[in-house]
Amino acid sequence: MITHSHRELELLSVLRRLGGSARNADLAKALDVSEETVRRAVKALSKSGAVARVHGGAYLVGAQGDPSFFRRIAQHEDEKRKIAVAVAEHVEDGMCLFLDVGTTTAFVAEELRGYARLTIATNSIGVAQALVNHNGNSVHLLGGEMQQDERGTFGSLTEAQARGFAYDLALLSADGLSSSHGFLYVNASEAQLGTVVGQCSDKVLIALDHFKFEKRAPYRGLTLDEVDFLVTDVPPTGDLSHRIASAGVEIDIASRDLNEAQND
Structure with a gap:
């Protein structure tokens, strides 16, 4: 016992x-x-x-x-941490940002705790908890129907509230990246919300690890042509590499040692 x-x-x-x-x-x-x-x-x-x-x-x-969120966040943790450090380098104090419920985005939120005067809209409980009451940040947790497995809100109310912001940068995740279909999602509501946010953003950044390259999922989100930055841990190859290049997406490979980044 x-x-x-x-x-x-x-x-x-x-x-x-x-x-x-x-x-x-x-x-x-x-x-x-x-x-x-x-x-x-x-x-x-x-x-x-x-x-x-x-x-x-x-x-x-x-x-x-x-819930599945916590099982997923524990997968490929080192890659997600490394990607989060690289994503944070695209952020500046005072920006208006959107962060979604992805597990990689949860690591990004931790990296953003050192930034100041951010306006953050999110449908993620974890992101809101990580960034509220830090350095003059303004954090807005969007309403909508709560989904336990994602620890976040989705639906028409979430999308309507998301449209009320003019984002300097949208920080999104995805469940898969297909050379033929773009960014894919297991959850239809998550795919739709990402599309809505992309339409309200000056720039769109999607962060995902290389394990999701050419991984299939049933719902289409943003296309490669609608995304400005892809932050990942390993360079894509083959058809996917060619499609990303032809879409004009800037690839940021998060190859820095984490200890080195933390000592900057």
């Missing part, structure tokens, strides 16, 4: 109260302890299988605490 410490039991209780998942910073605030204390407790709980650790937080292992 596994025996948990008092602190670990408290953390489990807070996770349940917060819906099964939370950032370390939110757990620390709720428990009135340091983030380092939270990290130690999460590490111990993860060894027992009670929780799973993800970038900047944890979630309960089980039917309701184990």
